[in-house]
Amino acid sequence: xxxxxxxxxxxxxxxxxxxxxxxxxxxxxxxxxxxxxxxxxxxxxxxxxxxxxxxxxxxxxxxxxxxxxxxxxxxxxxxxxxxxxxxxxxxxxxxxxxxxxxxxxxxxxxxxxxxxxxxxxxxxxxxxxxxxxxxxxxxxxxxxxxxxxxxxxxxxxxxxxxxxxxxxxxxxxxxxxxxxxxxxxxxxxxxxxxxxxxxxxxxxxxxxxxxxxxxxxxxxxxxxxxxxxxxxxxxxxxxxxxxxxxxxxxxxxxxxxxxxxxxxxxxxxxxxxxxxxxxxxxxxxxxxxxxxxxxxxxxxxxxxxxxxxxxxx
Amino acid sequence: xxxxxxxxxxxxxxxxxxxxxxxxxxxxxxxxxxxxxxxxxxxxxxxxxxxxxxxxxxxxxxxxxxxxxxxxxxxxxxxxxxxxxxxxxxxxxxxxxxxxxxxxxxxxxxxxxxxxxxxxxxxxxxxxxxxxxxxxxxxxxxxxxxxxxxxxxxxxxxxxxxxxxxxxxxxxxxxxxxxxxxxxxxxxxxxxxxxxxxxxxxxxxxxxxxxxxxxxxxxxxxxxxxxxxxxxxxxxxxxxxxxxxxxxxxxxxxxxxxxxxxxxxxxxxxxxxxxxxxxxxxxxxxxxxxxxxxxxxxxxxxxxxxxxxxxxxxxxxxxxxxxxxxxxx
Ligand SMILES: Nc1ncnc2c1ncn2[C@@H]1O[C@H](COP(=O)(O)OP(=O)(O)OP(=O)(O)O)[C@@H](O)[C@H]1O
Ligand code: SF4
Ligand SMILES: [Mg+2]
Numbered sequence: 001x002x003x004x005x006x007x008x009x010x011x012x013x014x015x016x017x018x019x020x021x022x023x024x025x026x027x028x029x030x031x032x033x034x035x036x037x038x039x040x041x042x043x044x045x046x047x048x049x050x051x052x053x054x055x056x057x058x059x060x061x062x063x064x065x066x067x068x069x070x071x072x073x074x075x076x077x078x079x080x081x082x083x084x085x086x087x088x089x090x091x092x093x094x095x096x097x098x099x100x101x102x103x104x105x106x107x108x109x110x111x112x113x114x115x116x117x118x119x120x121x122x123x124x125x126x127x128x129x130x131x132x133x134x135x136x137x138x139x140x141x142x143x144x145x146x147x148x149x150x151x152x153x154x155x156x157x158x159x160x161x162x163x164x165x166x167x168x169x170x171x172x173x174x175x176x177x178x179x180x181x182x183x184x185x186x187x188x189x190x191x192x193x194x195x196x197x198x199x200x201x202x203x204x205x206x207x208x209x210x211x212x213x214x215x216x217x218x219x220x221x222x223x224x225x226x227x228x229x230x231x232x233x234x235x236x237x238x239x240x241x242x243x244x245x246x247x248x249x250x251x252x253x254x255x256x257x258x259x260x261x262x263x264x265x266x267x268x269x270x271x272x273x274x275x276x277x278x279x280x281x282x283x284x285x286x287x288x289x290x291x292x293x294x295x296x297x298x299x300x301x302x303x304x305x306x307x308x309x310x311x312x313x
Numbered sequence: 314x315x316x317x318x319x320x321x322x323x324x325x326x327x328x329x330x331x332x333x334x335x336x337x338x339x340x341x342x343x344x345x346x347x348x349x350x351x352x353x354x355x356x357x358x359x360x361x362x363x364x365x366x367x368x369x370x371x372x373x374x375x376x377x378x379x380x381x382x383x384x385x386x387x388x389x390x391x392x393x394x395x396x397x398x399x400x401x402x403x404x405x406x407x408x409x410x411x412x413x414x415x416x417x418x419x420x421x422x423x424x425x426x427x428x429x430x431x432x433x434x435x436x437x438x439x440x441x442x443x444x445x446x447x448x449x450x451x452x453x454x455x456x457x458x459x460x461x462x463x464x465x466x467x468x469x470x471x472x473x474x475x476x477x478x479x480x481x482x483x484x485x486x487x488x489x490x491x492x493x494x495x496x497x498x499x500x501x502x503x504x505x506x507x508x509x510x511x512x513x514x515x516x517x518x519x520x521x522x523x524x525x526x527x528x529x530x531x532x533x534x535x536x537x538x539x540x541x542x543x544x545x546x547x548x549x550x551x552x553x554x555x556x557x558x559x560x561x562x563x564x565x566x567x568x569x570x571x572x573x574x575x576x577x578x579x580x581x582x583x584x585x586x587x588x589x590x591x592x593x594x595x596x597x598x599x600x601x602x603x604x605x606x607x608x609x610x611x612x613x614x615x616x617x618x619x620x621x622x623x624x625x626x627x628x629x630x631x632x633x634x635x636x637x638x639x640x641x642x
Contacts, residue, residue, distance in 0.1 A: 219400060
């Protein structure tokens with residue numbers, strides 16, 4: 001077990017290296033001359049040349065990548081072309097709202113969607129199942145910003161239950177922090193809930209037909225133990241897998257959600273950086289998101305071994 | 314009053330091609346401590362009969378009717394909660410499929426202990442201790458190690474032993490064993506049967522034993538019920554049935570079986586093959602259910618269904634032409 005976990009952790013190194021190579025190449029595959037890009041529209045050819053020199057852009061690609069990787073490993077992501085601030089500092093200022101939003105959405109989505117899928121499978125073919133699945137199709141097909149604006153209109157503008165927009169740091173109190181995040185998390189969570197609920201239902205349907213579920217009933221166990229212990233634990237692997245893959249959905253959705261609810265997070269930072277072609281910032285953000293994705297999926301892979309004793313590597 | 318009295322049990326399944334009358338009006342009883350064997354070809358409704366006693370038939374598509382009186386209470390009328398208090402406690406069941414009947418992601422100890430915690434209120438430690446004890450009882454070596462293992466680490470025979478341990482953990486009054494050995498290989502079959510015979514004397518539970526193996530019936534059961542196409546066609550004490558089978562179907566089943574008392578080798582004691590097809594359960598059957606395969610069937614058989622009739626003391630059969638002893642009238 002320990003050996004497996006160690007090997008699995010080590011195996012993320014080449015993955016992150018590939019991600020790094022990709023992120024670094026962004027600057028080179030983008031149309032135009034990086035030096036000219038960085039220098040801006042008003043720069044003279046001499047300025048561009050000077051920047052090329054000073055950034056080392058005239059040296060071989062691999063050398064540049066090596067240096068960049070070395071700096072990145074030392075938590076130095078360069079400086080923003082636009083603000084001249086260190087990228088790590090800019091990300092640091094924006095990371096809390098985004099991580100808060102993602103974590104809250106994740107927890108909320110799992111807590112809602114898994115029981116939904118379990119109940120749908122248990123009540124398969126009934127109106128309960130059909131309503132849940134209808135919601136899932138709906139959640140899947142309506143874009144995040146539509147749900148976001150709808151929720152904001154009803155629950156913030158009309159009912160005034162939650163703030164319309166903005167963000168309050170967690171250090172200002174749990175209440176304000178949550179109340180600012182409820183609507184964004186709901187909007188962002190819809191797709192995710194739909195996805196997880198569907199997979200949970202499918203996986204549970206398969207498990208509920210198994211002989212050991214009948215054994216569990218024959219022992220006199222109640223419906224809840226049968227469903228949530230005996231069946232769900234067996235159905236967990238696909239569910240957990242889709243939760244991990246869905247992190248990518250969350251990251252993409254967070255960018256949109258942040259602009260709908262005016263949350264000063266990484267999403268906004270990313271959008272601004274892209275509009276300004278602030279490459280070091282773009283690179284930093286992409287790297288961070290990739291890292292989160294890889295990390296979550298690493299945790300999930302490790303979780304498998306606890307969920308299913310038959311999994312041995 | 315018998316421990317278990319099943320009366321006019323009907324289990325019907327709604328299917329796309331019509332209603333499948335898997336069990337159609339079966340009655341029988343089991344006395345305390347008695348072993349009743351149910352035999353019959355594949356698909357005749359043995360598993361459905363046994364599972365409907367614990368109400369384990371999925372409803373829908375299934376529908377159970379009739380009465381299943383256990384210690385005087387009709388199980389079919391109990392609430393779900395009352396029924397759960399009986400399952401695994403007063404009545405337990407061993408299934409036909411040892412390889413898949415245990416939960417693959419829970420330890421063996423947990424799966425045995427669960428029943429004890431549920432019905433006897435033991436705490437985790439006491440339940441595990443009792444689980445070790447149960448594993449010892451069913452003859453699993455190194456039980457302290459095995460309780461911590463998962464089903465995939467055990468062989469088929471061991472898994473069936475674990476199932477037996479689970480079933481016996483709460484000292485049930487009735488044990489339903491649905492072909493407990495069919496899926497195992499011959500030597501393991503003999504071991505499991507030895508175990509069951511041994512436990513029968515020690516535990517004293519009544520047993521409903523479903524099997525294809527007439528050798529097993531001869532050695533373990535006191536009475537035998539023969540099922541065909543969802544109905545009971547004959548029932549008699551085991552010696553009486555083997556020496557004087559009255560129903561042509563039973564006679565056919567016994568055709569290739571060696572004399573009573575032959576060893577439990579498991580090779581030649583299987584039910585004999587009877588030529589012909591079992592009638593479709595989704596269509597109403599006119600006359601005798603066995604008429605299509607019966608060598609001595611007449612127009613009478615094809616028109617009127619024979620009723621179950623006492624043919625000898627404690628011996629009933631459903632056949633117009635079955636011999637009837639004068640004393641039985
Ligand atoms: N869930 C179900 N839905 C529809 N039909 C079913 C269902 N379960 C059982 N049946 C039908 O009930 C009939 C009796 O099946 P059963 O499993 O009781 O046979 P069996 O005597 O146990 O056979 P075997 O010796 O092969 O185990 C079969 O025709 C089967 O198709
Ligand atoms: S009633 Fe007729 S068809 Fe049926 S078993 Fe007897 S002899 Fe055969
Ligand atoms: Mg069966």
